[in-house]
Amino acid sequence: MSDPSTILDMSVIETLQALQRPGAPSILERITAAFKRSGTTLLEELRHGADNGDLQAVRNAAHSLKSGSANVGAIAFSQTACTIEFAARDGDTAATTDAVLALEGQWAALIDALDGILKSDDLSKSA
Numbered sequence: 001m002s003d004p005s006t007i008l009d010m011s012v013i014e015t016l017q018a019l020q021r022p023g024a025p026s027i028l029e030r031i032t033a034a035f036k037r038s039g040t041t042l043l044e045e046l047r048h049g050a051d052n053g054d055l056q057a058v059r060n061a062a063h064s065l066k067s068g069s070a071n072v073g074a075i076a077f078s079q080t081a082c083t084i085e086f087a088a089r090d091g092d093t094a095a096t097t098d099a100v101l102a103l104e105g106q107w108a109a110l111i112d113a114l115d116g117i118l119k120s121d122d123l124s125k126s127a
Contacts, residue, residue, distance in 0.1 A: 004113035012073030013117055028121055032114050035072050039065060043107060046084070050100045058096055059088035065103070072114065077106050 004010075016028050042061045049057030066081035080103045087095035 004116045007074065007076065007109055007113040008117065009073040009075050012071075016072075017121065026118075026121070029118055031072060032118060035068050036111060036114070038068055039107070042068075043104065046100055047104070050097055053093065055088040055091060055093070055096065058100070059085050062088060062103075069110070074110050074113075077103065077110050080106060 004013075013028070016031060020027050042065050046058055046061040046065070049055070049061060062081045062084035066078050066085060069075075069081060070078040080099055084096055084099040084103060087099055
């Protein structure tokens with residue numbers, strides 16, 4: 001696994017961790033799990049829209065991915081989603097397709113980084 005700080009804005013992660021209340025379920029874990037679930041669905045919608053030339057579906061999915069990823073500190077991922085959103089809005093099919101491929105490539109690394117943060121967070125609580 002690569003260093004999560006190369007993929008995630010650690011100040012966002014720290015802000016989320018600061019919201020944690022003693023004895024409460026992990027807020028970081030809940031937010032990450034929700035992002036993974038919605039992100040997986042949105043990526044499927046994005047790919048389906050791109051494959052079928054449905055730029056409105058691409059735009060909608062990209063918009064949601066942009067916001068959700070920014071909320072977990074995935075700034076580069078969010079910027080790629082923004083590129084897709086604007087390319088779809090402008091009807092630029094080629095740029096949309098290229099950016100969708102880039103975003104799909106970033107997904108696994110992002111999930112790996114989030115899982116690494118959760119693991120290190122769990123380890124620090126048990127220490």
